[in-house]
Amino acid sequence: MHERPLSGIRVLDLTNVLAGPYCSYQLMLLGAEVVKVEVPGQGDLARNLGPDPELNRSGLGASFLAQNAGKKSLEIDLKAPGDRARFEGLVRGADVLLENFRAGVLDRLGFGWPRLRELNPGLVYCAVSGFGQTGPMSQAPAYDQIIQGLSGMMSVTGTRETAPLRVGFPVCDTVGGLAAALHICAALAGRASTGRGTFLDVSMLEAAVSAMGWAVSNYLVSGVPPEPMGTQNATSAPSGTFEAADGPLNIAANRQQQFETLCAILDRRDLLDDPRFAHREARKLHREELDGELNAALRRRTALEWEEVLGAAGVPAARVAGVPQAVELEQLRHRGFFTDLAFPDGSGRTLRVAGSGVLHDGEPLRPVAPPPLLGEQNAEIQALTARWNGTETAVTS
Secondary structure (H helix, E strand, O other): OOOOOOOOOEEEEOOOOOHHHHHHHHHHHOOOEEEEEEOOOOOOHHHHOOOOHHHHHOOOOHHHHHHOOOOEEEEOOOOOHHHHHHHHHHHHHOOEEEEOOOOOHHHHOOOOHHHHHHHOOOOEEEEEEOOOOOOOOOOOOOOHHHHHHHOOOHHHOOOOOOOOOOOOOOHHHHHHHHHHHHHHHHHHHHHHHHOOOEEEEEEHHHHHHHHOOHHHHHHHHHOOOOOOOOOOOOOOOOEEEEEEOOEEEEEEOOOHHHHHHHHHHOOOHHHHHOOOOOOHHHHHHOHHHHHHHHHHHHOOOOHHHHHHHHHHOOOOEEEOOOHHHHOOOHHHHHOOOEEEEEOOOOOOOEEEEEOOOOEEOOEEOOOOOOOOOOOOOHHHHHHHHHHHOOOOOOOOO
């Protein structure tokens, strides 16, 4: 593979759990050197999170392992004078400092933006928080579910009978992490021409509302609040989850030609002459009747059979897979999405981690090392600081 885009970029990562670590994991995949700064004896809270109690007790919880491959770990107490001096040395040589404390915490520790900029005028400082560094909610605690609820996301998830429902994975953490990674890369690109650092104030709430797309924009434009529609797509019909012989099948025949092709394949060309289904708006008004007609025809074959037949004809369709089936998809294997690493505890077990979903010059970006043990690079802090500052022969205290 050619040199990665962020090769040579040095990231100080003070984050915990998911949004911040997910961001720095993406930066690591892009080639950045990421050093986690962890509380001595405790570390990232995610070290204790996951379904395996034994891994949690050993500080290698599944939540930590998933987002921290390829990073280094230093134990630093930002309240201890000696460690504060060591931290300042790292800041001077860093390109990016990433944290997800509650708003103002790092400032109260003596490392707010004015001090960080004084130490390193070219630093990109990214603070990820639930609500941003300013505003009436800036001091409120926030986790993914809090943001899901407050953003309106839960209100449109599920059906009229079951909503509000939480999305089944921490989507707001992930979106917040992606927003942070995007703007860090943009700030680094800008710094290349100006030489100046940037303070990035990432709000998970704002990132979540931005990511909701039509659920928000349709209301802003039309004034009509969106309603939960379960597995159906409010913008088109037939578009949603249907019933094949052996289980659920997603079909998104959003274009007129796709609907006509679907009817032909199902041997239901008569639906095209029915005024209830003749065009998109009519089909949306008579969604339930149309779904009933289609389900009756779709029950004749399995979801996989329909996926292959409809896909070949240009109609978007696919099985509804569980996670165990999704991670075994041949498509993911073909593109090298997962990487197998040695477990960091030397047990000989294999750890499989996800990639970024983007090929660079035809190749996936992979972590080059397993997640670090807590403080695994403590003994290297002097050499690391000297290298970051271009003073390899210097001796630091």
